[in-house]
Amino acid sequence: MKNKSISLPSASPLLRQDFTFGVATASFQIEGAAQSRLETIWDRFCDTPGKIRDGSDGKTACEHLLHWEADLRLIRSLGVDAYRFSVSWARVMHEDGSVNQQGLDFYIALLDRLNEYAIKPFVTLYHWDLPQYLEDQGGWLNRDTAYRFRDYADCVSKAFGDRVHSYATLNEPFCSAYLGYEAGIHAPGHKSRAYGKQAAHHLLLAHGLAMEVLERNAPDALNGIVLNFSPCYAASDSAEDGEAAKLADEYFNHWYLQPLLEKRYPDVLHKLPEHEHPPIQPGDMEIIGHRLDYIGINYYTRERYQESAGELFEKLEHDQHPLTDMGWEVYPQGLTDLLVDYHQRYQLPPIFITENGAAMVDKVVDGKVDDPERLDYLQSHLLAVHKACEQGVDVRGYFAWSLMDNFEWAEGYLKRFGIVYVDYDSQQRIIKSSGYAYRDFLLKKAQSSGSQHETGAR
């Protein structure tokens, strides 16, 4: 069934006035203007032949640095409550640790304009674009990088003052550590399980150290972290496949969540040889387990696993339809399942869905982009969040990924996630039909919560 609009049951908690709806982006994926910042690991990775599918890079991207004012007007026109974006470490700090004032001023102007528009700024401090000079010193394999991150967080949060509604220390440490240091398909492109676990630990440590700083410098902001999860399902009812799915869940998901909430790594750790264990030093788990105001959850799809001879588990290909243009199964039930599961297992802080969306093949026809599959995706996943709330999960917000088409990492510009289309030749932005539907949904919500407000009804 193709939806033409977005709607939710009338008593849905998502329709409450204080439920935050937003759109999200990240620095390297949209900013461009690479000449006015330091080199990052993604610049270096893009320059390495064969790493990016279309041979592209982030030098220009959406030229957001040039068009940011129009982009903010675009965001305002969508009627969202919040805008989630990331700060480029390489744009705001020099190699010697001093501040790049010009870079910082860009973000301050952006924050001021958002506040003027009454759009809440959700700032991510690290969305994968590590300065290359730090990678040259070992990157996330080097424990010192965690302390450099703390210094960066300190400097930025002091400069931003009270302009920020919410900070996320890291976006998806799983991707930085696993894809970047273990599987080698993201920057910096290392391939070693020991490296993956070492990088993950230093990322989590960086998070904890930054939380201490944020609590001091931005006590009124909501301070937390953004994690990505793909719930793990067993390929069959067999006990062996069930065990494989459980181990995969611990390896890919709980590896990042359990240290934050319970100050320990999951039991699958003991199935790894000693040299692949994280380099935990005394006191680390206390730092990592710092109290969180919220957890951001990014959800796109689920995974299925079966037992494997000689390995902990084996992942199945996505063969259940529909699939997005990334080849990822559209499985909204997975979002409900994971929220309810984590709610039952942990003492969760409030949750924001900080990314959710789909890459689809978009075409401009007569100046318009009709994307019914993306609209269906958004509709079904909002309903999935609603169902989780009905089962007691405390979800406070939802951000569509992404505001606009952008540089999709190893896929270059081949995949389009935006609710706004970007013509990369002219840099023209065209709101897709999913973007209009999101806007209309938010408008209706604002009108009805306005009238509920007047009548005092909920």
Ligand code: IFM
């Ligand atoms: O584009 C990415 C984003 O940077 C992080 N989360 C997943 C998105 C889609 O792959």
